[in-house]
Amino acid sequence: MSWIADPAFAPDRPFGPHTLPYGVFSAGNEGFRAIGVRVGDSVLDVSALAAAGALPYADLLSGGSLDPFLAAGRLQWTAVREALLDLVAHPTRPRDAALYPLDDVRLHLPFTVADYVDFYSSRYHAENVGRIFRPDGDPLLPNWTHLPVGYHGRAGTVVVSGTSVMRPCGQSRPTEPGAPPAFGPSARLDIEAEVGFVCGGPVRSCVPADKVAEHVFGVVLLNDWSARDIQAWEYQPLGPFLGKSFATSVSAWITPLDALAAARVPNPEPPHELLPYLRTAEPWGLDLSLTVEWNGTVVSRPPFRLMSFSCAQQLAHLTVNGATVRPGDLFGSGTVSGPEREQRGCFLELSWGGREPITLDDGSARTFLEDRDTVVITATAPGPGGTLVGLGEVTGRVLPARLPG
Numbered sequence: 001m002s003w004i005a006d007p008a009f010a011p012d013r014p015f016g017p018h019t020l021p022y023g024v025f026s027a028g029n030e031g032f033r034a035i036g037v038r039v040g041d042s043v044l045d046v047s048a049l050a051a052a053g054a055l056p057y058a059d060l061l062s063g064g065s066l067d068p069f070l071a072a073g074r075l076q077w078t079a080v081r082e083a084l085l086d087l088v089a090h091p092t093r094p095r096d097a098a099l100y101p102l103d104d105v106r107l108h109l110p111f112t113v114a115d116y117v118d119f120y121s122s123r124y125h126a127e128n129v130g131r132i133f134r135p136d137g138d139p140l141l142p143n144w145t146h147l148p149v150g151y152h153g154r155a156g157t158v159v160v161s162g163t164s165v166m167r168p169c170g171q172s173r174p175t176e177p178g179a180p181p182a183f184g185p186s187a188r189l190d191i192e193a194e195v196g197f198v199c200g201g202p203v204r205s206c207v208p209a210d211k212v213a214e215h216v217f218g219v220v221l222l223n224d225w226s227a228r229d230i231q232a233w234e235y236q237p238l239g240p241f242l243g244k245s246f247a248t249s250v251s252a253w254i255t256p257l258d259a260l261a262a263a264r265v266p267n268p269e270p271p272h273e274l275l276p277y278l279r280t281a282e283p284w285g286l287d288l289s290l291t292v293e294w295n296g297t298v299v300s301r302p303p304f305r306l307m308s309f310s311c312a313q314q315l316a317h318l319t320v321n322g323a324t325v326r327p328g329d330l331f332g333s334g335t336v337s338g339p340e341r342e343q344r345g346c347f348l349e350l351s352w353g354g355r356e357p358i359t360l361d362d363g364s365a366r367t368f369l370e371d372r373d374t375v376v377i378t379a380t381a382p383g384p385g386g387t388l389v390g391l392g393e394v395t396g397r398v399l400p401a402r403l404p405g
Contacts, residue, residue: 003093008040011383014390015040018383020084021253021392022046022218024064024110027100033064033108036100038253038392039088043105045098046084052096055083066111066254070200071327074214077200081258107252109160111198114328116158116248117318118194118224118240119150121309123268125337125345132353133232145271147278148309148317150331153224154245158330161221161252161394167371167401168246170230185401186227186243188354189369192335193292193302193345193377195391196222197311198254199329207319209280212312215325218254221290221377221394222332225249228348228368250330253392260389263287263381265305267313277316284310286381288391290336292345293376297360302336302345304379371400 002009002017010016020037027034034047050061057076060069069076087094120126123140126149130139143149159165167189171181200217207215224244231243266283288304309317311333319325335345344350347368350358357365369375376395383389 001091002089003091004039004042004044004088004099006040006042009042010040011387013040014380014388016387017085017088018387019255019259019389020081020088021255021259021390022066022110023253023392024066024108025100025105026108027105035061035064035066035069037084038102039099041102043100043102044088045100048096048098049087049094054087054094054096055080064108067328070111070198070217073201077217077256078258081256107160107162109158109250110252110254112328113155113158113330114326116153116155116330116332117150118153118244118248118332118334119148119309119314120334121148121307121314122335122337122345123308124306124339124343125335125349128337128344128349132348145308146274148314150314150318150334151239151244153248155330157245158248158250161249161392161396163249164397164399165225165247165249166399168227168230168242169401169403170227170242171233172229173233181233185403186230187368188228189398190226190228190347191292191369191375192224192226193290193300194222194224194335195286195288195304195333195379196220196250197315197331197333199325199331200327203324203326205319205322205324207315207325209278209284209312209316210282212284212315213257215315216257216311218256219260219286219391220251220254221379221391222251223249223375223377223394223396224332224335225396226346226348247396248332249394249396251392251394255389255391259383260286260381262384263389267310268306268308270308277320278313280310280312284312288379288381290345290377290379293378294358294366295360295362295373299350299358299360300342300344302343303338304333304336306338307333307336369398371398373398
């Protein structure tokens, strides 16, 4: 019997006693930020407990950011988590424990994003996009099954869940042959339902795939907002740029990698043997079930277990050329999609390039996002002994564009 009486803090609820995701919050009018863990629908002040001696490594947990904790490494991550698991399971409330209702706190981006990389690792998504954009060609390019395709994004435009996103402006294809490109607000604003991996530990390059746990601290949900009309005009030959760089939303809560041990599964078998640096001795796929809501209507349930490349393979590929991984690095899985229509993780796929509108519960029809639309992405995973593990939601609302000048 835990001293935490929150009814949402139960083993069969997403934020029960096994999940304990980390975040940064402020309460009241003071504006002072502290590290916390989510327990049900409440926040437990970790910084205060550490300062009182109830948790180890108080120096890593005292500030208003997870940056020092991320840099510390696996030994410290495991020690603090084990202490928290014991503390929340105890029947007696610790003397210095402070609980705040979620509705009474403000959540912040919990770490400083160092670098941001986004991958493209769902075969179903890649094939769907290929069929939409290249209907007369092979939906997959020749390299796709050999390596985790990715691109570098903008760390400075990663925002915490709940931050509104302004509709971007940019160039799009000419409306007729020989005409100049069009310019204005994106008319095909989209989302990408993804899983993000937050890195920490030592700075390293050429990381072996089986060393992923030394460098991945935890998991967030990620929405890589995408302006499809801007993207379609600019992406050849160098790939995504302004169509992606305007905003990427991430959860306010980082679910520790350790919390997902029971959710680890093998990735689908590749169609051929991968190069040695992409092979792993243990499975690093994750059995995560995502849900996408558009203005309150559930429009998709993407299954993460079907991703072709794992976080271990993505990290190995990211660093194999000598590039480093460092604390605060963030990499996204790429859009999560499955074989069924209701498992597609972006609106480009769901509407099949805008040709098949989606009807929401209020009766309205959508192909791409309109101003003031809201998107919420949630996810759960199986925990040990039949428990449930949750990932913090990522939500965002579209604001009208602001034209330059």
